[in-house]
Amino acid sequence: MRALPSARLGADFIRLWTASAVSNVGDGVTMAAGPLLVASVSDDPALIAGAVFVQQLPWLLFALVSGAYVDRFDRRRLVLVVNLVRAAALAGLTLTVATETVTVAVIYAVLFLLGVGETVADTAMGALLPAVVAPESLPAANARLYATFIVGNQFVAKPLGAWLFVISAAVPFGLDALTFVAAATLIAGMRPAPVPAEPRPRGSLRGEMVQGVRWLWRHHLLRLLAVSMGLGNVAFGAAFAVFVLYCRQRLGLSGVGYGFLLTAFAVGGLAGTTVATRLTGAFGAAAVLRGGLIVEVVTHLILAVTRTLWVAVVVLVVFSVHAMVWGITVTSIRQRVVPSHLRGRVGSVYALLDLGGAALGALLGGLLASAWQITTPFWIAAAAMAVIAVFAWRPLRDATG
Structure with missing residues (x-):
C-alpha cells in the first residue's frame, strides 16, 4: 500500500x-x-x-x-x-x-x-x-x-x-x-531543531533587521519577487477595498450574493493548493509566475468592464487559483534560497511588504472610487499590473521551482 x-x-x-x-x-x-x-x-x-x-x-x-x-x-x-x-x-x-x-x-x-x-x-x-x-x-x-x-x-x-x-x-x-x-x-x-551551522545573531536588533533587508535586496530574484508582490498588493488592495460596493452597484448583488462570491474565491484558492506543485512541475516556476502576472492584468480588466455575475465568478475563481499557486511557489523558492539563520528576517520583510502594500492599496482604492467611479481602482490596478509584468517578465527566467 x-x-x-x-x-x-x-x-x-x-x-x-x-x-x-x-x-x-x-x-x-x-x-x-x-x-x-x-x-x-x-x-x-x-x-x-x-x-x-x-x-x-x-x-x-x-x-x-x-x-x-x-x-x-x-x-x-x-x-x-x-x-x-x-x-x-x-x-x-x-x-x-x-x-x-x-x-x-x-x-x-x-x-x-x-x-x-x-x-x-x-x-x-x-x-x-x-x-x-x-x-x-x-x-x-x-x-x-x-x-x-x-x-x-x-x-x-x-x-x-x-x-x-x-x-x-x-x-x-x-x-x-x-x-x-x-x-x-x-x-x-x-x-528539537539541529544546531545551526551559522551562529545565532547577537548584534543590535536594528543591525540584525538591516542585515535581513540588505540580504534580500542584494538577491536579484528575491528582490524582484518581493517588490512585485508589494506593488501587486497595492493594486489588489486598491481594487478589492471597494469590492462590496462593486458587487452591489455593478453586479446588483445582495449581501447573500456578496457572500457567495467570497465563497467562490475560497473555492478557487483551495483548488490552487491542489494544482500548484503539478503546474510548477510541468511548466517550471518561471512560466507559472509569468502566467500569474497575466492573470492579474486580465482579472482587473474583466472586472472593470463586466456587469455579468457568472463572468465575475469565473474570473475570481481563476484569480484565487493563481494567488495560491503564486504564494506556494514563491514561498518555496524563498525557503530554499535564504540561509537558515536569515529566514525569519527575510520572511518578515515579505510579510511587511504584503500587508503594507494591501493596506496602502485599500486606502488608495477608497479615495479613487470616491473621487471617480467604482471601477476606477480596477482600471488603475490593471494598468499597474501590466507595467509590473513588463518589467518582471525577463528577470523571472531565473525562477526555479
Whole structure:
C-alpha cells in the first residue's frame, strides 16, 4: 500500500501541519466572533471596525522586529511559548465575557496581543518548515499548509465562530484558547531543531533587521519577487477595498450574493493548493509566475468592464487559483534560497511588504472610487499590473521551482 503524502513528509511535519490546522480553526472562530463581541458592547461603527485594525496593526509595527527575534532563538520553542501566551490572553478574555465585565479596551488589548503573537508565530513557522522537510518537498508541504488555512480558517471556522457566539458569547474565545494549547502540545512533540551551522545573531536588533533587508535586496530574484508582490498588493488592495460596493452597484448583488462570491474565491484558492506543485512541475516556476502576472492584468480588466455575475465568478475563481499557486511557489523558492539563520528576517520583510502594500492599496482604492467611479481602482490596478509584468517578465527566467 502506498504511503500517504503527508506521511512521506515525516512525523514532525504531521505535527506541524496538525498544529497549524488546529490553530487556524481557532483564529477563524475569533475573527468571526470578535466583531460580534465588540458590537455587543458598543454600536459605534468606528469601534467595531477598529477591532479588525488593532489585530492587523502589529504586522506593520513589529514584522521586522519579530523576524529578528525568530532568527535569534529556537524557533520550535518560540512557537510553543507564543501559543501558550495567546492561550492565556484568550482565557482572560473568556473570563471577562463570561462574567459580563468585558469592555472595548479589554477586547482591543487582547486582539492586539494576538496580532503581536501572530507576527512571531507565523514568521517562526515559515522559517521552521525547511528544517522539517527536505528541500524538494517544500512545495508539497506549503500546499498542504495553505489548503489547511483555507479549509480551517475560511470554510469551517467563520460560520462556527458566529454560531458559537449565538449560543454563548464566551465559548468561541474559550475554544480558541484550547486550540492554542493543543497546537503548543503538538509543537512540543516535535524533535528539537539541529544546531545551526551559522551562529545565532547577537548584534543590535536594528543591525540584525538591516542585515535581513540588505540580504534580500542584494538577491536579484528575491528582490524582484518581493517588490512585485508589494506593488501587486497595492493594486489588489486598491481594487478589492471597494469590492462590496462593486458587487452591489455593478453586479446588483445582495449581501447573500456578496457572500457567495467570497465563497467562490475560497473555492478557487483551495483548488490552487491542489494544482500548484503539478503546474510548477510541468511548466517550471518561471512560466507559472509569468502566467500569474497575466492573470492579474486580465482579472482587473474583466472586472472593470463586466456587469455579468457568472463572468465575475469565473474570473475570481481563476484569480484565487493563481494567488495560491503564486504564494506556494514563491514561498518555496524563498525557503530554499535564504540561509537558515536569515529566514525569519527575510520572511518578515515579505510579510511587511504584503500587508503594507494591501493596506496602502485599500486606502488608495477608497479615495479613487470616491473621487471617480467604482471601477476606477480596477482600471488603475490593471494598468499597474501590466507595467509590473513588463518589467518582471525577463528577470523571472531565473525562477526555479
